[in-house]
Amino acid sequence: MHRYFLVLLFLCLGLPGLVRAQQPDSLPPIRNIELGDVEIAPSAVDTKGWLLLDKDIQIELGGAVENLYNFKFDKAERQFRSLRRRYPNHPMPYFLLGLSTCWKIMPSNFQNKQYDKLMLAYLDTAIVHGERLYDQDNKNYEASFFLAAAYGFEARLHAERKNWRKATLNSKYALDYLDKSKEANGLSADFLFGQGLINYYAVWISENYPLLRPVLLFFPKGNRQLGMQQLRTVARNGFYTSTEAKFFLMRLLYTEEKNPKASLQVARELANSYPDNAYFQRYYALVCYNQGDFVECQRVSRQILEKLNKGMPGYESISGRYASFFLGYIAQFMEHNPTAAQDYYQRSIVFAETTGETESGFYLLANAYLARMAAKEGDKKTARSYYQVLHESAERRSELFREAQAYLKASRGK
Numbered sequence: 326m327h328r329y330f331l332v333l334l335f336l337c338l339g340l341p342g343l344v345r346a347q348q349p350d351s352l353p354p355i356r357n358i359e360l361g362d363v364e365i366a367p368s369a370v371d372t373k374g375w376l377l378l379d380k381d382i383q384i385e386l387g388g389a390v391e392n393l394y395n396f397k398f399d400k401a402e403r404q405f406r407s408l409r410r411r412y413p414n415h416p417m418p419y420f421l422l423g424l425s426t427c428w429k430i431m432p433s434n435f436q437n438k439q440y441d442k443l444m445l446a447y448l449d450t451a452i453v454h455g456e457r458l459y460d461q462d463n464k465n466y467e468a469s470f471f472l473a474a475a476y477g478f479e480a481r482l483h484a485e486r487k488n489w490r491k492a493t494l495n496s497k498y499a500l501d502y503l504d505k506s507k508e509a510n511g512l513s514a515d516f517l518f519g520q521g522l523i524n525y526y527a528v529w530i531s532e533n534y535p536l537l538r539p540v541l542l543f544f545p546k547g548n549r550q551l552g553m554q555q556l557r558t559v560a561r562n563g564f565y566t567s568t569e570a571k572f573f574l575m576r577l578l579y580t581e582e583k584n585p586k587a588s589l590q591v592a593r594e595l596a597n598s599y600p601d602n603a604y605f606q607r608y609y610a611l612v613c614y615n616q617g618d619f620v621e622c623q624r625v626s627r628q629i630l631e632k633l634n635k636g637m638p639g640y641e642s643i644s645g646r647y648a649s650f651f652l653g654y655i656a657q658f659m660e661h662n663p664t665a666a667q668d669y670y671q672r673s674i675v676f677a678e679t680t681g682e683t684e685s686g687f688y689l690l691a692n693a694y695l696a697r698m699a700a701k702e703g704d705k706k707t708a709r710s711y712y713q714v715l716h717e718s719a720e721r722r723s724e725l726f727r728e729a730q731a732y733l734k735a736s737r738g739k
Contacts, residue, residue: 370464370466370508370509370512371462371464372467372512375467376412376415376417376467377417377467377470377471377565378467378512378513382408382417383564385404385408386404386405386408386421388404389401389403389404389405389421390565391599392404393421393424393425393428394428394568394598394599394602395599395600395601395602396428396599396601396602396603396637396638396639397601398425398428398429398638401425402422402425405418405421405422405425406418406422408421409422414454414457415454415458416450416451416452416454416455416458416468416471416472416475417451417471419447419448419450419451419454420447420448420451420471420474420475422447423444423447423448423451423475423478424478426440426443426444426447427440427444427478427481427482428639429638429639430444430482431604431639432603432604432639432640432641432643432644433641433643433680434643435482435485436643436680437641438486441482441486444478444482445479445482448475448478448479449479451471451472451475452472452475452476452479455468455469455471455472455475456468456472459472463505464508466505466506466508466509466512467509469502469503469505469506469509470502470506470509470516472498472499472502473499473500473502473503473506473519474499476495476496476498476499476502477495477496477499479491479495480492480493480495480496480499483495503519503520503523506519507520513563513564513565514558514559514562514563514564515559515563515564515565515566517555517558517559517563518555518556518559518563518566518569518570520552520555521551521552521553521554521555521556521558521559521570522552522556522573523547523552524547524548524549524551524552524555525547525549525552525553525556525577526547526552527546527547528547528548528549528552553574553577553582556570556573556574556577557570557574560574560591568595568598568599571591571594571595572595572605574588574591575588575591575592575595575608575612576588576608578591579592579612585612585615585616586616588612589612589613589616589618592605592608592609592612592613593609595608595609596608596609596625601632601637601638601639602639603629603632603637603638603639603640603641603644604639606625606628606629606644607629607643607644607647607648609625610622610625610626610629610647610648610651611647611651613625614651614654619655619659622651622655623651623652623655625648626647626648626649626651626652626655627648627652629644629645629647629648630645630648630649630652633645633648642676642677642679642680643676643680643682645672645673645676646673646676646677646680646682646685646687646688647687649669649670649672649673649676650669650670650673650687650690650691652665652669653665653666653667653668653669653670653672653673653691653694654666654694656669657694657698663698666694666698667695667698670691670692670694670695671691671695673687673688673691674688674691674692674695677691683718684718684720688718689715689718689719689725690725692711692712692714692715692718693711693715693725693728693729695707695711696708696711696712696715696729696732699711700732705736708732708736709732709733709736712728712729712732712733713729713733715728715729716729716730716733
């Protein structure tokens with residue numbers, strides 16, 4: 326996320342949460358919205374008083390937003406609270422505080438629940454003030470903008486907590502306000518961000534979750550290629566949502582478009598721009614690992630563990646699991662140092678068990694590599710121990726399960 330308004334984060338964050346529910350019959354009707362590649366230049370929109378387009382506010386908060394994404398939350402929130410003192414009845418400061426709180430949860434893949442109430446309180450307040458502005462003037466597209474974003478963030482959180490009805494209703498409200506705010510598209514490239522996401526994900530959901538296709542009749546038709554094009558436009562030209570567009574481009578290019586080389590370019594830019602953002606750092610390490618850039622992967626992974634040991638914000642067990650596994654792999658296969666490799670793999674296993682992620686690929690591979698090393702050294706007891714874990718945790722149809730099963734059977738009674 327780059328600047329303060331992650332317009333419609335529900336499109337890629339809230340909706341996948343809803344998708345996981347696989348309950349198309351429980352969704353309420355959602356307005357059919359037409360979203361094309363049309364930038365509508367408002368001919369008679371009164372933007373007086375809009376903080377969103379206020380250049381002085383942009384200059385003032387630019388550093389605060391950079392601090393937010395670099396996980397300097399205290400510094401960022403001091404400026405957001407200063408804005409709240411001057412504009413207590415505007416949704417912007419409350420949304421920014423909610424956004425900051427959301428990023429405190431993000432590195433844990435939303436496992437951390439300690440900030441839920443605070444995040445919802447900030448977003449609820451943003452919604453109250455946004456709806457008041459909208460009720461006063463239904464052409465206040467700034468209000469629609471914040472309402473769409475705030476409802477979207479709430480949808481995401483409720484989806485992660487499996488509060489499906491709340492997530493669904495908030496997604497519906499976010500879509501409605503997206504429809505209203507599109508009239509201001511011509512004011513800024515940032516307004517294309519929400520359209521880019523919905524264009525991409527409407528197609529993505531249809532392709533990956535066929536059971537939800539009846540629900541998509543109520544959604545925009547979508548255009549996957551256009552969605553990517555719009556996200557690239559925002560990444561290049563946006564002010565508030567530039568980094569957020571890059572964030573999603575990084576993930577989409579890697580996981581959906583199967584273009585890790587392009588993803589690596591975006592990941593490197595984000596990691597260099599925000600060196601203390603734990604999420605960006607571990608994703609960059611991941612793409613480096615998969616692209617065979619082990620020198621850079623090692624450098625970043627070591628920094629991740631150093632920052633985790635220092636207790637820096639956002640550096641926790643998930644980041645530790647990634648970094649430890651990468652360092653173990655590099656020690657084993659690049660540096661031929663089995664002792665160091667075993668230590669890192671064991672640390673990766675502990676991190677995974679701390680968060681209950683014992684079906685993750687890194688956890689399974691760490692156990693597999695440790696089992697193989699023990700077997701090679703003739704330590705059958707240790708090898709059987711790791712293979713037993715692998716046998717219990719791996720998918721039964723996987724190669725790792727069959728490997729563990731074969732070893733345990735062959736070594737039984739020996």
